[in-house]
Amino acid sequence: HSDLRVDCSESLRDERPKDRLLGGLLSPEFDEASCLSRDQSAQYWKQSNHTPSPYLLQKLRNYESLHRRCGPNTELYNKSIEQLKSNASTRPSECxxxxxxxxxxxxxxxxxxxxxxxxxxxxxxxxxxxxPDDFHGIFCEPFPGTSWILYSDFPIQDLDGFDISHPQIYGQEKEQHTEKQSHNVKALSEIYLLSFSDVLLTTTFSTFGYVAYGLGGVRPWLLLKPENDVDPSCRQSLSAEPCFHFRYSYDCKTRKHVDKGALVPCVKHCEDFTWGVKVVDETLVIRRH
Structure with missing residues (x-):
């Protein structure tokens, strides 16, 4: 993993009451005891200055309802499984x-x-x-009253073999990487510990760091690789969003390659990887320039 350094001193002095539902992002239907990390994480994160929009909260509640109706072991899910097995569908599916x-x-x-x-x-x-085998027991179920895990009786078994040559699937071939569960438990613990920081310093190209400062809502300081003598070796990121490293440059409407970092004000090239793009705060972009 990339070298990351943290300063948690300010968190110890923040005595404001914490909102365990994160402004409504988490459902109040959850049993607190069902997942201690979900219920207690808010106690350690710095209180956010951002309030989730009513539209986002309604979308989340609607999704939770949809997942309860269509999730594993429901009548609608079983109907979908039968359609997959028969490879036939006479009408659009509700799920x-x-x-x-x-x-x-x-x-x-x-x-x-x-x-x-x-x-x-x-x-x-x-x-x-x-x-994956190395992910069992690492994450809590994220949706109340249902599961997000695809059961082993799913009729399509060779999911890792899907590629653009498959007659019914459009996508990209995936290369499976096998990790140890003990490693993932330790890594995720470190990510969460880093996310509790008020100040975070990370090296470039670190998805490990992206997740940490994204969870904490912290704009990190990035240790850059100077390309010439005038480039700063360290600068603060314009947002807490991750960098999409290998973005597609082809624009379907114009049918030509375009600069995806120059199309809209809220999407810019990443500070740590100029080929990539990320969502940024427009006001910070204006202020920096």
Whole structure:
């Protein structure tokens, strides 16, 4: 992992009452004892200045309802399974699914899980997880009254073999990386410990660091690799968002390659990897320039 340094001194002095539901991002239906880390994390994070929008909160509640109706072991889920087995569907399904497959280390996995859930949230699809052997017991169930784990009786078994040549699947081939569960437990613990920091210093290209400062909502200081004598060796990031390292430059509408970091004010090239792009705070961009 990349070298990360933290300063937690300010957290010890923040005595304001903590909102364990994070402004409504977490459902009040959860039993506190069902997942201690979920219930207690808010006690250690610095209180956020951002308030979730009513639209986002409503989308989350609607999604939780959808997942309860369509999740594993429900009548609608079983109907979807039968349709997959028969390879036939006579009408649009009430439940549509997106299945996450693992790739890379734990930092890359967490970022891709969040991205997949966001896609499911925006497109009214049910997010299911093909749980790797080394992920058992690491994460709590994120949705009340249901599960996000894809059961072993799922009719399509060779999920890792999907690629663009598959007659019914559009996607990219995934390379499976096998990790030890003990390693993942330790790594995730370190990520959460780092996320409790008020000040965080990280090296470039670190997805491990991206997850840590994303959870904590902290704009990190980045140790850059100077390309010439005038480049600063350390600068604060414009946002707590991760960098999308290998973005696609082809624009389908114009049918040509474009600079994705120059299309809209809230998306800029990453400070630590100029080929990538990230979501930023527009006001900070204006202030810096």
């Amino acid at each position: 549509n699914y997106v299945v996450w497959l693992e790739s890379g280390g734990i930092g890359n996995r967490v970022i891709s899980m969040v991205s997949t859930f966001l896609y499911a949230l925006l497109n009214d699809k049910v997010f299911l997880l093909k749980l």
